[in-house]
Amino acid sequence: MSRQIPESELILNADGSIYHLNLKPEHLASLVFTVGDPDRVAKVSRYFDQIDFKGQKREFVTHTGRVRGKRVTVMSTGMGTDNVEILMTELDSLVNVDLKTHTVKPLQKSLDIIRLGTSGSMQKDLPVGSLLASEKAVGIDTLMQFYPVLEENQDWASLVQKTLNLTFLPYQASASPELLQKLPASIYRGVTLTAPGFYAPQGREIRLKPKLENMLEDLAKLEIAGLKLTNFEMETAGYYAMGKLLGHRMLSLNAIVANRPSGEFDKDAEKNVDRMIRDALNLFC
Numbered sequence: 001m002s003r004q005i006p007e008s009e010l011i012l013n014a015d016g017s018i019y020h021l022n023l024k025p026e027h028l029a030s031l032v033f034t035v036g037d038p039d040r041v042a043k044v045s046r047y048f049d050q051i052d053f054k055g056q057k058r059e060f061v062t063h064t065g066r067v068r069g070k071r072v073t074v075m076s077t078g079m080g081t082d083n084v085e086i087l088m089t090e091l092d093s094l095v096n097v098d099l100k101t102h103t104v105k106p107l108q109k110s111l112d113i114i115r116l117g118t119s120g121s122m123q124k125d126l127p128v129g130s131l132l133a134s135e136k137a138v139g140i141d142t143l144m145q146f147y148p149v150l151e152e153n154q155d156w157a158s159l160v161q162k163t164l165n166l167t168f169l170p171y172q173a174s175a176s177p178e179l180l181q182k183l184p185a186s187i188y189r190g191v192t193l194t195a196p197g198f199y200a201p202q203g204r205e206i207r208l209k210p211k212l213e214n215m216l217e218d219l220a221k222l223e224i225a226g227l228k229l230t231n232f233e234m235e236t237a238g239y240y241a242m243g244k245l246l247g248h249r250m251l252s253l254n255a256i257v258a259n260r261p262s263g264e265f266d267k268d269a270e271k272n273v274d275r276m277i278r279d280a281l282n283l284f285c
């Protein structure tokens with residue numbers, strides 16, 4: 001018999017739903033699209049043939065329905081890997097923990113989780129309007145200081161640590177090869193830098209000067225085995241690392257809305273995010 005998880009660790013709401021996501025196991029499909037912006041959920045589910053469930057708590061908005069007969073969930077996470085940790089743990093609990101007995105189920109189920117997010121390009125030749133799949137992601141947040149070591153090459157993590165002179169070791173993890181191989185060659189592949197913020201942690205300056213000078217330039221010229229860092233965002237490494245540890249198949253797709261070297265922001269960002277949504281539904285449903 002596996003450990004009985006205390007009520008203060010696996011927390012359920014009065015109706016039996018899981019604490020932050022406010023979902024019961026029957027509300028979740030095994031294919032899950034995630035978005036940062038709660039308003040983007042309806043922009044995905046408007047393409048469903050039917051919507052069977054809608055729920056919300058805090059920034060976690062969920063719609064579950066069907067596309068061409070396939071059951072699919074779309075949910076929002078808000079921004080940052082701290083929210084991703086909650087999302088991944090609670091999604092995993094919905095499928096792999098018996099919520100009545102508070103024990104881990106003997107057979108583990110794997111979800112397909114695909115992020116549909118926005119991102120900023122670090123390379124001049126990756127223009128706004130592009131769609132990029134994160135082959136790998138490097139997290140410069142501290143989430144993974146609290147979880148078991150990832151059994152994966154950490155070459156990018158070490159290089160980024162050295163370059164930025166960080167006092168902690170970043171972490172890196174990869175997309176699911178099975179999900180990646182469903183993508184056409186027209187979609188860029190890249191190495192994504194997941195930052196714990198939007199401004200100084202991505203080398204932006206408004207009124208406060210970032211402590212790390214030339215962060216963007218220094219990161220953009222790094223190279224391992226002919227690959228460069230391609231884009232900044234705020235969730236992917238957390239998804240890939242938690243997915244690897246929990247046994248779920250992960251993929252992060254990025255609509256490039258900013259080009260940092262040229263200083264450009266995509267005037268057609270909404271249109272290009274919509275294109276990413278339609279492409280992803282066509283590819284995976």
Ligand SMILES: O=P(O)(O)O[C@H]1O[C@H](CO)[C@@H](O)[C@H]1O
Pocket residue numbers: 035036037078079080116117118119198233234235
């Ligand atoms: O568009 P989303 O999915 O929120 O993703 C990106 O946009 C937000 C910052 O503007 C961060 O969450 C970043 O990861």
Ligand SMILES: O=c1cc[nH]c(=O)[nH]1
Pocket residue numbers: 118119120121198202232233234257258
């Ligand atoms: O530059 C960008 C654009 C979107 N999201 C980010 O985190 N960074």
